[in-house]
Amino acid sequence: MNAMTTRAERKQKFVLQGIPFIIFGIAAIPIWKALKKTDAADMQVVSPNVLSMLLNDLYILLSVSCLAILLGIVCAFYLEEWLPKNNWARRLIESHVAILTSIPSTLYGILAISIFFSYAGTLKVIDGAPPAQNTESIPFQRNTTLFCGEVLTFIFMVTPVTIKTTQEALRSVATPVREAVFALGASQWQVLRQHVVPIAFIRILAGGCRAMSRAFATAALLIGIYIWYDTTDAGGMSGRFILFLAVSLFLSVFSSSLTEVYDSDLTQRS
Amino acid sequence: MNHSIETENLSLWYGDFQALIDVNVKIPDGQITSLIGPSGCGKTTLLRCFNRVNERYGNVTTEGKIEILGKNIYDPDVSLPELRKAVGMVFQRPNPLPISVYENILFGLRIHSPMRSLTRTESDQIVEEALTSVFLWEDLKDKLKARATSLQLEQQQKLCIARLLPLKPKIILMDEPCSALDAKGTLAVEELMEVLAGTYTFLIVTHNMAQARRVSEECIFMFLGELIEHRETQALFDEPKHEKTADYVQMRYG
Numbered sequence: 001m002n003a004m005t006t007r008a009e010r011k012q013k014f015v016l017q018g019i020p021f022i023i024f025g026i027a028a029i030p031i032w033k034a035l036k037k038t039d040a041a042d043m044q045v046v047s048p049n050v051l052s053m054l055l056n057d058l059y060i061l062l063s064v065s066c067l068a069i070l071l072g073i074v075c076a077f078y079l080e081e082w083l084p085k086n087n088w089a090r091r092l093i094e095s096h097v098a099i100l101t102s103i104p105s106t107l108y109g110i111l112a113i114s115i116f117f118s119y120a121g122t123l124k125v126i127d128g129a130p131p132a133q134n135t136e137s138i139p140f141q142r143n144t145t146l147f148c149g150e151v152l153t154f155i156f157m158v159t160p161v162t163i164k165t166t167q168e169a170l171r172s173v174a175t176p177v178r179e180a181v182f183a184l185g186a187s188q189w190q191v192l193r194q195h196v197v198p199i200a201f202i203r204i205l206a207g208g209c210r211a212m213s214r215a216f217a218t219a220a221l222l223i224g225i226y227i228w229y230d231t232t233d234a235g236g237m238s239g240r241f242i243l244f245l246a247v248s249l250f251l252s253v254f255s256s257s258l259t260e261v262y263d264s265d266l267t268q269r270s
Numbered sequence: 271m272n273h274s275i276e277t278e279n280l281s282l283w284y285g286d287f288q289a290l291i292d293v294n295v296k297i298p299d300g301q302i303t304s305l306i307g308p309s310g311c312g313k314t315t316l317l318r319c320f321n322r323v324n325e326r327y328g329n330v331t332t333e334g335k336i337e338i339l340g341k342n343i344y345d346p347d348v349s350l351p352e353l354r355k356a357v358g359m360v361f362q363r364p365n366p367l368p369i370s371v372y373e374n375i376l377f378g379l380r381i382h383s384p385m386r387s388l389t390r391t392e393s394d395q396i397v398e399e400a401l402t403s404v405f406l407w408e409d410l411k412d413k414l415k416a417r418a419t420s421l422q423l424e425q426q427q428k429l430c431i432a433r434l435l436p437l438k439p440k441i442i443l444m445d446e447p448c449s450a451l452d453a454k455g456t457l458a459v460e461e462l463m464e465v466l467a468g469t470y471t472f473l474i475v476t477h478n479m480a481q482a483r484r485v486s487e488e489c490i491f492m493f494l495g496e497l498i499e500h501r502e503t504q505a506l507f508d509e510p511k512h513e514k515t516a517d518y519v520q521m522r523y524g
């Protein structure tokens with residue numbers, strides 16, 4: 001099939017895959033500016049209570065990445081189970097996903113810092129919310145721009161990886177067996193709920209954990225850089241560093257043990 | 271004689287390609303009918319029309335009429351789940367679900383009935399009945415919790431037949447059900463069909479002439495999307511009316 005693509009198909013593919021490059025190209029301009037004048041002042045945080053700050057941080061990032069994973073899973077189900085194979089939207093998203101997943105995760109961190117810091121001014125207007133004044137209810141007073149940046153970076157990092165792993169998990173459910181379930185009179189929804197999801201579940205979960213682990217590792221790395229940059233350790237950054245590393249490590253070990261369960265399950269099956 | 275399946279000028283296109291051309295066929299009730307023809311002549315396509323699974327392939331257009339058990343299956347008030355309950359299908363490669371034998375048998379019922387509406391005793395009984403009808407009960411009664419995909423191929427294929435039975439189908443469509451089985455498995459499945467015929471109407475696609483002769487009362491020969499000849503099996507093989515039928519039957523047979 002691949003070798004036999006027509007000229008028109010190749011043309012279309014080229015255009016579709018070109019779009020992400022253009023987007024990254026546009027993004028590269030502020031990066032260039034940012035690299036020239038990154039100001040550590042944006043990162044200054046004040047906290048009376050290091051522990052609650054750490055937990056607060058972890059809590060936010062965990063919930064954000066869970067949301068990103070959920071988004072990825074929904075997206076993958078839609079692409080894989082509802083859109084036809086040669087749908088243009090499907091090809092557009094898949095080529096983006098392919099590019100986003102092939103970017104090394106460190107690069108995301110660096111891109112994120114540069115882009116979001118340099119856009120600090122504009123983003124503040126967009127998200128609008130003034131920083132909370134009551135430092136007692138919110139122990140860690142966040143810079144809203146930074147926060148939005150983190151959220152967006154997490155979504156950009158976690159979602160494509162989840163889409164890819166979920167799609168692979170769904171494809172691993174054998175088509176002949178799906179057909180049998182259809183022929184027994186099941187609806188598309190029943191096929192998914194009663195047959196596909198139970199089989200693919202562990203792999204989907206493992207993929208989500210892997211994506212999350214990647215994101216936490218990158219966050220830890222960035223904090224590491226920051227510590228190196230600012231040795232005063234304001235705001236308990238080294239605590240954060242260790243916490244993130246631990247979470248990342250835990251998630252990756254968890255994910256690989258899940259994959260092992262799945263694989264042993266598979267060998268039993270055949 | 272009554273007919274379970276009746277088509278009238280049935281044509282089907284995959285995109286621009288016409289895979290079925292004006293097929294008119296009547297399949298008798300409670301008998302085994304076989305469907306033969308060279309590769310790519312539309313046997314599977316015709317079979318898939320009868321439980322409307324062709325529609326899943328997106329670019330399919332169908333014209334003409336299909337009546338199953340006296341009801342036009344393209345009427346707007348036809349419920350697909352009910353149609354597929356009445357018309358079961360067995361595939362070329364045994365494809366049991368990768369769950370236990372017990373759950374495989376109940377899977378169809380679970381799709382068609384509300385959650386947890388089956389009691390334990392009911393389901394035990396259903397499983398025993400279904401496995402007994404396909405002669406698997408003795409072999410599998412101690413292995414009900416085993417994964418269905420770990421069984422021998424022959425047992426898997428019988429299980430695939432057994433899982434249709436709790437839904438009380440009227441018609442069972444089989445697409446080359448024995449091509450993955452050895453001689454012994456093939457005979458076992460044929461024997462099973464002969465026992466079940468009468469209760470169910472069978473339509474079986476096969477590339478094995480000897481099998482068509484052994485099991486079926488009537489035989490349909492198809493060629494390039496057209497139905498060429500449909501007669502009693504014996505007659506079709508011994509004195510084919512049509513040249514193409516003769517060529518096919520003799521080429522494969524001699």
Ligand SMILES: Nc1ncnc2c1ncn2[C@@H]1O[C@H](COP(=O)(O)OP(=O)(O)OP(=O)(O)O)[C@@H](O)[C@H]1O
Pocket residue numbers: 284287289307308309310311312313314315316327
């Ligand atoms: N989903 C599809 N999309 C497009 N063309 C198809 C599709 N399925 C089948 N065809 C074409 O329709 C024709 C009939 O196919 P079909 O599978 O019904 O043949 P068959 O008689 O079952 O062949 P075989 O003996 O090899 O199983 C073939 O030419 C095939 O290429």
Ligand SMILES: [Mg+2]
Pocket residue numbers: 313314315445
């Ligand atoms: Mg076929």
